[in-house]
Amino acid sequence: MPTRNHRPAGAFALLAAVAGALVAAVLGLLTFGAQATVAPESLPLAVAAPPGPLQAAAKGIASQGGDQVSWRVTSPEEGRKLLEDKEVYGVLELPVKVVVSGAVNPSGTQIAHQVLTGAAQALGRTPEVETLHPVGAAGRVVPLALSALAWVGCLAAGAALILAGRRIGREAGIFARFTQIVSAGVLVTGVLAGFLKLWDSSLPLGWDVLAFLFLISAAFAALQTGLLRLLGIRAMVILGPLYLVAPTVAGQVPELLNPAYRAVLWSWTPFRFSAEGLRSLLQGVPGAPDVATGVWVLAGLLAAGPLLAMWPGRSALQKTEADTPDRVVQVGVH
Known part of the structure; x- marks a missing residue:
């Protein structure tokens, strides 16, 4: 006869298996599904x-x-x-x-x-x-690859800041979060520029390209920092899978995607704005419309991220509530 200690363990194992199956189903639907349903339309x-x-x-x-x-x-x-x-x-x-x-x-x-x-x-x-604007193999891959690396690098920096705060028992303040956004933007931009020259030294690396790379990195860092501030490490459940989902979709033109993927994923993924704007800059088309669109969208993310990062989290609200002097205190008489 199973004991009470065995039942919760068995139920947890079953829930874990169900969670794994759901994750596989969702990621399969959102990643390989987008590729498997590719067909031209208009x-x-x-x-x-x-x-x-x-x-x-x-x-x-x-x-x-x-x-x-x-x-x-x-x-x-x-x-x-x-x-x-x-x-x-x-x-x-x-x-x-x-x-x-x-x-x-x-x-x-x-x-x-x-x-x-x-x-x-x-x-x-x-x-x-x-x-x-002839392009080699590296030039075709670089725009989306650098966008994905910027996302992963800034995400790792944001998660490390959250975990460090938990380790010392104190949440990072506004100054620390702002420092993290700027420093991650600068350092990740340096890494991306290094890969750009390593993979194809013939690709241009002028101030316009460097500025756009910094805008990509800083915008991603700002958005991630803001969501991590609001949701804590649980935000990784949203931000992590985007590394798998968004590049798969952004690597296609919308006319090849199933209309459902086009509306649900392609229409908003930040990777397409960064990748296509960077592609035009690298191929010497700075006046292409997607460069201006990318600048506006990424600048919007860069502005919205600090606002999210400064929004009071649950712990701050609880502390404010606890420090309110005129709150009602229930006093029990024994």
Whole structure:
């Protein structure tokens, strides 16, 4: 007959197994599920032709593709401008030339190259391929990789501050948290810059890139510090899995993601703003719209983080309540 001491242990073991299964289900759904359901939908592409007979051929190509491709019929000059602004992922210039860009997310460039090459071959021609802002293997990986490393590095710094406060029995004050945000931003930026030069020394590392890297690191540190201040080490349950979830989603262009993943994850993940803005800077397109968008979003996180960090936590509220002199005290008479 099982004793009372055995029953709680058995129930806890069962709950632990259920928790593990739930974690596997959630992470599988949010990470590998996003990759397994990749399919093009309204992929923005352009077909460009000079005035004349080729315009009819361009319109004929634009009528193909169904819901998978969203064609725009343009002039060659406008098509390249759309590609620079990342409003399309590739251009088919008639007679037959495929134009793609290294400043576009590699997943978008790859699928655009396949679709445009197929459209050119349907005309019975083998297309010439031109790449604007050519990029190597490291250049394709670096923007998302540095964003993920910034997240992990700043998260480790924030968690260490919380654990150190618990060890000494005193919560970190506002000055300590502010110091942690700034110092983590500076030091992590140094690490990211070192990796950038180590992986591909040909990539630019000017003040604009360094400033953007610092903005990424400081914004991530501020957001994490604020959530850790409010929730304590329990915030790791939210912040930790984002390292697995967000890069998987941010590595795709939205037109390849299932609409549910696009709305629930891609629309808000901070990794896409940092990665795409950094990609444009590294490929020499500082005026691209995603650079300005990234600056605004990351600056917003940087501003919101300290506000969360200064919000009084549960322990502070309890201390204030305990120190109130006019509180009602129940006095028992024995």
